[in-house]
Amino acid sequence: MDFLGDVLGYVAGICTAICFLPQTISTIRSHNVDGLSLLSYIIYALGMLCWILYGLHLSALPMIIFNSPALLFALIIIWQIVCYKGKSE
């Protein structure tokens, strides 16, 4: 058992999974995407997609589980930026 490693890995994974949930909720509520960088979320989503594919390639289930919600939230935010950019100006 590697307690410290397990704790760090799980906290990191959970943070990765849920970090853009508050951003997603606040953007859905406010439709305010004014300050959000579309390019950043596209690169972020591409990164998450590659981590998931890498996880599938390595059969590493935690990598797939932690990165899938992150990709979902990123895609929702991208979709909202595309829909609402300009409309809130």
Add this chain to the structure above:
Amino acid sequence: MDFLGDVLGYVAGICTAICFLPQTISTIRSHNVDGLSLLSYIIYALGMLCWILYGLHLSALPMIIFNSPALLFALIIIWQIVCYKGKSE
């Protein structure tokens, strides 16, 4: 050699490292942090910090190298949200 695995890992790592560079630059230029979720960036930064500590714990250099710029950009964005929130309203 695992070519597919290497490519996926490096693309994922580079995307993770640089994804919030455009957000950082655009926020520095515009001071517009209106739609940005402070909570999301705090959780994101905590996650990156844990990945770096996990990388140090495992002596996994790529994990440290790819996540360090991500943490730096997240901290700059957090600092800007704290500085400019309310001022742009």
